[in-house]
Amino acid sequence: MNFGLLFTLAARGLRRNRRRSLITIAGIAFGLGLMSLSNNIGYGSHQDMVKSAVGLMAGHIVVQHADYQDEPRAERVVANSGQIASSLAAAMPEATVLRRINLEGLLLSPLSSTAVGLRAVQPEAEAMVIDLDDRIVEGEWLKADDADAIILGQLLAERLSVGLGDKVVFMSQVGDRDVDSRLFRVRGMFRTGSPEIDGMSAIVNLEPAQELLPETDPATLVAVHLPDDRQTADQTVLARQLVPDPGLAVMAWQEAIPDIVAFVELDSAYSDAMWLVLGVIVALGVVNTVLMSVMERVREFGVMMAIGMKPRQLAAMVLMEGMVLGLIGAAIGLALGTLATWPLMHYGLDLSEMYGGESIEAGGVPLSLVLYPEIDTARLVVYPFIGVLFAVLASLYPAWKVTGLQPVQAIRHQ
Amino acid sequence: MSIVSVRNLRREYTQGAFTVHALRGVDLDIAAGEFTALMGPSGSGKTTLLNLIGGLDEPTAGEITVDGQDLSRMKAGDRSELRLRRLGFVFQSYNLIPVLSAVENTEFVLMLRGESAANRRQRAMETLAAVGLKGMEHRRPSELSGGQQQRVAVARAIAGEPALVLADEPTANLDSTTGHELIELMQRLNRERGLTFVFATHDPKVMEAARRVVRLEDGQIASDERKGS
Numbered sequence: 001m002n003f004g005l006l007f008t009l010a011a012r013g014l015r016r017n018r019r020r021s022l023i024t025i026a027g028i029a030f031g032l033g034l035m036s037l038s039n040n041i042g043y044g045s046h047q048d049m050v051k052s053a054v055g056l057m058a059g060h061i062v063v064q065h066a067d068y069q070d071e072p073r074a075e076r077v078v079a080n081s082g083q084i085a086s087s088l089a090a091a092m093p094e095a096t097v098l099r100r101i102n103l104e105g106l107l108l109s110p111l112s113s114t115a116v117g118l119r120a121v122q123p124e125a126e127a128m129v130i131d132l133d134d135r136i137v138e139g140e141w142l143k144a145d146d147a148d149a150i151i152l153g154q155l156l157a158e159r160l161s162v163g164l165g166d167k168v169v170f171m172s173q174v175g176d177r178d179v180d181s182r183l184f185r186v187r188g189m190f191r192t193g194s195p196e197i198d199g200m201s202a203i204v205n206l207e208p209a210q211e212l213l214p215e216t217d218p219a220t221l222v223a224v225h226l227p228d229d230r231q232t233a234d235q236t237v238l239a240r241q242l243v244p245d246p247g248l249a250v251m252a253w254q255e256a257i258p259d260i261v262a263f264v265e266l267d268s269a270y271s272d273a274m275w276l277v278l279g280v281i282v283a284l285g286v287v288n289t290v291l292m293s294v295m296e297r298v299r300e301f302g303v304m305m306a307i308g309m310k311p312r313q314l315a316a317m318v319l320m321e322g323m324v325l326g327l328i329g330a331a332i333g334l335a336l337g338t339l340a341t342w343p344l345m346h347y348g349l350d351l352s353e354m355y356g357g358e359s360i361e362a363g364g365v366p367l368s369l370v371l372y373p374e375i376d377t378a379r380l381v382v383y384p385f386i387g388v389l390f391a392v393l394a395s396l397y398p399a400w401k402v403t404g405l406q407p408v409q410a411i412r413h414q
Numbered sequence: 415m416s417i418v419s420v421r422n423l424r425r426e427y428t429q430g431a432f433t434v435h436a437l438r439g440v441d442l443d444i445a446a447g448e449f450t451a452l453m454g455p456s457g458s459g460k461t462t463l464l465n466l467i468g469g470l471d472e473p474t475a476g477e478i479t480v481d482g483q484d485l486s487r488m489k490a491g492d493r494s495e496l497r498l499r500r501l502g503f504v505f506q507s508y509n510l511i512p513v514l515s516a517v518e519n520t521e522f523v524l525m526l527r528g529e530s531a532a533n534r535r536q537r538a539m540e541t542l543a544a545v546g547l548k549g550m551e552h553r554r555p556s557e558l559s560g561g562q563q564q565r566v567a568v569a570r571a572i573a574g575e576p577a578l579v580l581a582d583e584p585t586a587n588l589d590s591t592t593g594h595e596l597i598e599l600m601q602r603l604n605r606e607r608g609l610t611f612v613f614a615t616h617d618p619k620v621m622e623a624a625r626r627v628v629r630l631e632d633g634q635i636a637s638d639e640r641k642g643s
Contacts, residue, residue: 005525012513303509306470307570308498308526310491407470411505 006313010320013293021325024289028329029336031282032387035275036337036380040373041349042271046264047374053260053365054253055130059098059223060232061239062256063088066249068220069256074103074213075175078248081219087242088224092235095226098125099219101209105172107202109160116156116202118170120209129225132190132203139164139188147208150184153198154191162186170202172212180212193369194361221256263362279390286394290322294398301402302410315399319392322399326391330384338380344373416479417578417610418444418467423476425462425633436462438633439476444612444626446577449604451613451624459633460614461582467612468501468580469493481577498526502571504581508563510555516542516566517551523574541573542566545599561592565599572603581613585620597623 014021054060063084065076078084081099089097101120106113123142127133132151133141142149150168152160162168164186171181184204191198210218226235236252243250254261294301301314348370360367425437437459444450452460465471466478469485478485481500485493497503502523510519517538524534542551545565555563564584571579581600585593601623603609613620621627629637 005522008518009511009513016513299509300511303503303505304511305494306468306497306503306505307523308494308501310494313526408465411470411509 006317006320007324009317010324013297013317013321014324017293017296020289020292024285024325025329025332027282027285028326028387028391029332031278032330032333032383033336033340035278036334036383037340037373038271038275039379039383040337040341040375041344041371042267043376043379044345044373045367045371046267048372049362049365049367050253050260050264052130052367053257054229055225056365057260058221058253058256059129060095060226060229060253061088061224061236062251062253063222063224063239063243064220064249064251064256066247069249069251069258072102073175074172074220075177077101077213077215077218077220078222079215080217081222082217084243084248085222088222088239091238091242092224092226095224095235096125096128097222097224098122098129099206099222100126101206101213101218102220103170103172103174103209103212105170107156107160108169108171109162109166111161112159114156114159115200116170117200118172118209119201119203120206121203122206129223132192135190135192136188137191139186141188142203142205143187144205146187147205148183148185149187149205151188151190151203152186153201154189155195155199156202157186157189159199164188168202170204174213177214182208182212184208192366194366196361197366260365279386283390283394286322286325286391287397289325290318290395290398291401293321294318294402298405298410298413301405302407302413305405305407306411311403311405314402314405318399318402319395322391322393322395323388326388327384329391330387333387334380334383337383338375341373341375344371345375348372415446416443417446417448417481418442418612419477419479420463420467421477423463423466423478424474425459425466425471426474435633437466437473437476440630440633440635442628442635442638444578444610446610447604447608448626449601449611449624450626450628451615451620452628452630453615453621454630454636458630460630462633463630464580464582464612464614467578468503469497498523499574500577502574502576502579504564504567504571504579504584506583506586508555508560508567508587510563510566510570512555515552515554516547516558516562516569519555519566520569520573522570527574538569538573541569544603545569559592561588561596564588564592564596568596568599568603572607572609576609578610578612581611581615583615583617584613585615585617590619593617594619 063078065078068076085097085099099122103118105116105118107116123144127141137154142151160168166186167183168186169181169183171179173179224239226232232252236250240250304314350370352369355369360369420440420442423437423440427434427436440463452463454460466473467480473486483496520541521534521538524537539551545568547562547565550558550562585596588596597619600611604611626640628635
């Protein structure tokens with residue numbers, strides 16, 4: 001049957017009771033608009049989280065000891081890390097390649113001691129991929145030639161009762177080696193706003209930390225930061241060719257920080273489940289509208305059947321009504337969601353009042369409490385389909401009712 | 415040649431504990447080009463007979479052949495197809511599709527048949543002109559009088575050039591002048607186009623105009639008169 005005729009009948013049919021149709025369209029538009037806005041906020045915060053995690057904890061590509069992911073023990077290092085970093089940097093000139101050491105141990109001051117996560121870095125390269133150097137609240141960021149320098153989280157400095165220029169000793173035991181220690185002098189303090197990070201993190205230069213580890217020129221990881229995440233898959237293949245050592249693992253960030261990936265997936269799945277519930281509620285509204293519209297036109301359907309329209313064609317017409325409702329509602333909903341997202345993309349959504357802080361920690365990553373939504377283009381395409389699909393599914397029952405009509409009884413229907 | 419052939423047609427309805435015998439063994443032949451009125455009091459079975467001939471209802475027993483096809487052996491989908499291709503219907507309450515204009519109502523059957531837009535629009539316009547509605551093609555049913563709506567219904571019934579037009583009390587909701595005009599219109603279409611009309615009616619004017627009057631009483635044919643023969 002002519003698609004244009006079905007569409008005309010459906011669209012004009014919906015105009016018969018404009019108020020009812022408009023209320024249903026408003027319901028679909030509101031639901032989808034809210035879903036779109038919420039998803040954009042979630043997507044923005046997930047992107048922010050992944051970006052922070054990639055910067056802080058990994059890189060787009062990570063080279064680590066093959067067993068480090070199974071159990072991150074300090075002695076599981078990448079030996080000759082400088083050579084590996086150089087070969088990767090030569091093959092990927094646009095990338096930033098850096099090395100890090102992560103060590104857990106005890107930090108002692110004359111007045112106190114506390115457990116810390118020590119992070120040893122190459123200061124200049126590190127400053128290019130994370131913003132900790134911008135979060136210095138006292139003193140200054142690390143200098144590459146200052147082997148004794150240590151930067152402490154502000155809260156950690158308070159716990160140890162130390163200030164700029166004070167001495168602290170880091171103690172750690174790596175593998176079967178004896179407990180080893182190294183003296184550092186406080187050169188700066190940073191503040192991320194996350195109590196977990198500010199209270200437990202210390203940063204030093206790579207070389208002094210290497211003294212605490214076995215192997216030649218060791219590092220916990222060699223990280224490659226690419227200018228665009230979309231290059232990750234291809235460049236990971238290249239990196240695997242450059243680092244063929246079976247004792248080392250070359251991973252894309254998705255493998256290197258699986259907890260973050262799982263967190264994002266779980267959070268997205270939870271949101272989707274919530275929206276599914278809302279979708280069902282909106283769909284019930286569509287069922288009501290289409291069913292009412294059908295029940296009011298039983299006689300008309302009887303006449304249509306009498307003049308030769310088949311039940312399946314009538315059902316298609318009813319489904320088309322649901323589709324038209326869904327299409328209009330989806331179009332308005334997406335426009336609303338995008339319009340509401342727009343100002344937030346520029347000015348942000350400030351949740352700091354609600355949470356009472358500057359940032360929160362999730363999976364070891366500090367997240368800003370000012371959320372900047374991003375338009376999730378992949379879902380932007382999917383949402384209209386979801387809206388229309390729900391509306392069409394909601395019209396299945398009314399459409400099925402129509403197929404059961406008998407022409408003679410339907411024509412007599414008052 | 416008979417366009418309609420009915421043999422020993424029975425239709426029974428069950429209403430609670432009762433069985434209503436709407437038709438009790440009707441035999442009837444209608445030739446192509448006839449202008450036939452089925453008359454009779456309410457409950458005599460004329461609308462039931464019309465519905466059965468139109469394939470809108472299924473008989474309890476008996477045979478119905480329309481345009482050479484045995485309706486009693488056809489599935490619902492095939493009966494729909496027969497109605498679409500070979501039959502036209504005019505109802506008492508006009509029963510136009512309110513959201514479509516006069517010309518869209520008229521071309522509706524042609525759309526269902528899948529005819530091209532240009533062809534069906536031209537035929538619908540010509541048919542509306544033939545029933546005296548030139549200039550009113552784009553009005554919605556709500557913008558037309560009862561008589562004009564029934565003319566659109568006639569146009570819709572004949573636009574597809576059916577073998578048979580079935581009309582159930584087509585003048586019942588019209589005043590006498592408009593009803594008379596509608597009968598004249600259908601007479602003219604019968605005369606000029608050779609269309610076969612079968613009416614179920616109470617209206618004496620239709621009876622006067624009909625060339626054949628079949629009277630039904632209690633579900634049986636009481637008389638069958640042909641005029642001028």
